[in-house]
Amino acid sequence: MRVHVDPSKCQGHNRCYALAPELFDVDDYGNAFELNDGVVPAGLEDKARLALANCPEFAISIEE
Amino acid sequence: MSETVYGPVTDWATDFDHGSPAYAANQHKIWDDLKNSGCPIAHTERYGGTWLPLTHEMVHSIAYDTDHFSSEGPVVGQLKPSEVPDRIGAPIGPVPPISSDPPFHNEARRLLLPAFSPKMIDPWRDEVIEICNKLIDDMGDADHIDAALQYSQHIPVMVIARMLGLPVEDGDRFRGWVNLVLSGIGEERTEERMQKFMEFNEYLAYHVNDHKENPREDLISFLLNAEIFGEKLSLEHAVGTVILLLIAGIDTTWSGIGSSLWHLATNSVDRRRLVENPDMIPTAVEEFLRAYAPVTMARVVKEDMEFHGVQMKKEDWVLLPFPAANRDDKQFANAHEVVIDREENRHAAFGLGIHRCLGSNLARLEMNVAVEVFLQRFPDFSVDANEMVTWSTGQVRGPRTLPFVVNARA
Numbered sequence: 259m260r261v262h263v264d265p266s267k268c269q270g271h272n273r274c275y276a277l278a279p280e281l282f283d284v285d286d287y288g289n290a291f292e293l294n295d296g297v298v299p300a301g302l303e304d305k306a307r308l309a310l311a312n313c314p315e316f317a318i319s320i321e322e
Numbered sequence: 323m324s325e326t327v328y329g330p331v332t333d334w335a336t337d338f339d340h341g342s343p344a345y346a347a348n349q350h351k352i353w354d355d356l357k358n359s360g361c362p363i364a365h366t367e368r369y370g371g372t373w374l375p376l377t378h379e380m381v382h383s384i385a386y387d388t389d390h391f392s393s394e395g396p397v398v399g400q401l402k403p404s405e406v407p408d409r410i411g412a413p414i415g416p417v418p419p420i421s422s423d424p425p426f427h428n429e430a431r432r433l434l435l436p437a438f439s440p441k442m443i444d445p446w447r448d449e450v451i452e453i454c455n456k457l458i459d460d461m462g463d464a465d466h467i468d469a470a471l472q473y474s475q476h477i478p479v480m481v482i483a484r485m486l487g488l489p490v491e492d493g494d495r496f497r498g499w500v501n502l503v504l505s506g507i508g509e510e511r512t513e514e515r516m517q518k519f520m521e522f523n524e525y526l527a528y529h530v531n532d533h534k535e536n537p538r539e540d541l542i543s544f545l546l547n548a549e550i551f552g553e554k555l556s557l558e559h560a561v562g563t564v565i566l567l568l569i570a571g572i573d574t575t576w577s578g579i580g581s582s583l584w585h586l587a588t589n590s591v592d593r594r595r596l597v598e599n600p601d602m603i604p605t606a607v608e609e610f611l612r613a614y615a616p617v618t619m620a621r622v623v624k625e626d627m628e629f630h631g632v633q634m635k636k637e638d639w640v641l642l643p644f645p646a647a648n649r650d651d652k653q654f655a656n657a658h659e660v661v662i663d664r665e666e667n668r669h670a671a672f673g674l675g676i677h678r679c680l681g682s683n684l685a686r687l688e689m690n691v692a693v694e695v696f697l698q699r700f701p702d703f704s705v706d707a708n709e710m711v712t713w714s715t716g717q718v719r720g721p722r723t724l725p726f727v728v729n730a731r732a
Contacts, residue, residue, distance in 0.1 A: 269674075269675065269676065269678040270435065270439075270678060270682075271672060271678060271682065272440050272682070272683055272686075275440060276440075276604070276686075284439065284440055284441070285439075286435075286436050286439060286441075287432065287435040287436060287439060288435055288436075288438065288439035288440060288683065308665065311665065311666035311667070311668070312608070312666065312667055312668060313668060314668045314669065314670055314672075314674060315674065315675075315678075316668070
């Protein structure tokens, strides 16, 4: 599984970083980006889905 | 001058008044009744003409459409932005960046984002914990407390005053000015109101000058030195941003904390769950943000246009009721129920699009800590049946008095 944050949609709500800091980080402006080229380590799939389901801007996508 | 309509509301679809106590008290029912009667966007001639879209889809599309909707008037007033004397117009607006439009907005916002990013805000946690505990210590061993007057209203004021570099002990004055700007929107421009605005401006001018002469490590000094497009910010821009940070950070978070505590005082099952499982608090706070979102923003129509079948006129106000979007059952399952462990929660409490609340990380920190500390110290509390819970009026909604009985303390 891979996750991706669309930087043109992210407005820095910081939900993904709060819910899944293993998968996302934020820059100095508070905008999110995926860690590890978006590769989701085994066992963290639910966290990736949780981040997607809580992004108010629909900026996160998942590739299964 | 806009034609101003006063008096009680006769019809919520064609004559609503979002600044009235009736709206503050009954807004959830008003939205439901309007939508059920086939009116997803209400109109009023009040405030010179104002629209109230109620679906998540409409609120979302207006928030994203900066070509047709300007932010130069984020709070609806009796005067249209163009009618306010000596006003700074679009794209800057009087209180940048909330009142700014692209492309200026992007630069004005980028200046401020680092100071409010998660990694700069998280270190404030211990200080917020200390503030919350001190406020509870100050209540002594009273069984009857007011969680708004003695707790929620103080927390954001103390933090933002410290961040800006203003005296923390001036909290009462800040709250007075917040009420002036945000709660008094239905009032006429009386001399008394004008006098209070003047006092606010003089107070800020004094502290800005003091920071010029004695620079220090705070946000006011930062703004006085900051540059935009290669030049220092104009004094109007810097002072406008100070006003924004002071006003926007106070009663919004105070309302969010108050509504959360009100929910827990009136829902003992939820309260017990959080007392027993404090690690659920962050998820519950997101649900309180969804269900009791404090903030409605406003936009100004740039040119005559059609929107979802209605004819909007240039300079009409358009409200962005994020709290109504958050209760849209097309967007949220069981939208009308407060589900404190809701897993999927794309709520819009902090807005949508380029104006996402700059202080959202700070507000979340304060709400989480305030709820956590309150439940630690008062594991059982309820609303005092002999007293009244009162709610604010205007575009920021939250409890202004919260008379509680403390049934257990830890």
